[in-house]
Amino acid sequence: MESLFDMLRDKLKEKGYKLTTQRRVIYDVFIDNQESHLSPEEVYDMVKDKYPEIGLATVYRTLQLFEELDVIYKLNFDDGCNRYELNTNTNHHQHHHLICMECGKVSEVEIDLLDKLEEKVEKESKFKIVDHNVKFFGYCEDCQK
Amino acid sequence: MESLFDMLRDKLKEKGYKLTTQRRVIYDVFIDNQESHLSPEEVYDMVKDKYPEIGLATVYRTLQLFEELDVIYKLNFDDGCNRYELNTNTNHHQHHHLICMECGKVSEVEIDLLDKLEEKVEKESKFKIVDHNVKFFGYCEDCQK
């Protein structure tokens, strides 16, 4: 069976993209931070440890590319920048985000349960669904006092 | 019973904000475009018809204020700007957005069905949910060929 990294290499090759050092290092940052939702700046800062010569534009370009290849997902927590998380093929369609309206913390729940809803939506709307994005807003355990 | 506009006036008064001409006119734009998801620039252009002296900064400030007052909702369709729609108190928690990955068109479905999911999420996570946001990505009727 294929590792996540093998999948990256195959996807790049399939579309004629090169496997550069920069892309490897950025990919490693996501592997090492699977629980995080990283912004381009955050990725840039982490990458610079291993590869100080990298340019911020390369980070932006790589994030776009990885998203196109479904290697990472783009998220929006309305905090002024895009955020990304690794697609491990086990988290896809399988976790939602809980955003605390008090402290801003983002946590995750490993529940999906949208199949019935998607079915109903497809019937009612003639829209062919391939993905969904669910955010819950409210108060985290610490902020409920 | 209170009209939507009365609610706006009351909410403003309650918090010590003034009911200005600019705010009235921006509000009217949302009343007249209930099916739309408007960007600040779009609001600005529409407002200028009725009130050409208005400044773009006022539009931005008003949208922020209206959002704070729950008069409008902020949406993100990942097209480079924020978008807003009127809270009619009948659409709240009651429609989701369908985003076509081919043509970018955004449509709506009047289904909710998230109560069970929210219950389960609250139990599993100790997170107190007050709102949610659901987007479906896929292909609209026209783009399914």
Added chain:
DNA sequence: ATGTTAAATGCAAATAAATATCATTTGATA
């Protein structure tokens, strides 16, 4: 191994959405 070539990079400049500054105007209240 080496040469070839298109793809990718780093840097700097450019873009565009959103925010901040500040002098002037205006709505609410007395």
Added chain:
DNA sequence: TATCAAATGATATTTATTTGCATTTAACAT
């Protein structure tokens, strides 16, 4: 009608992201 904080419009500024371009590099063929 006078008062005054709140709001506005114009403009400058900020910040995330994108683009242009000369240089470098990965992939592939010799």
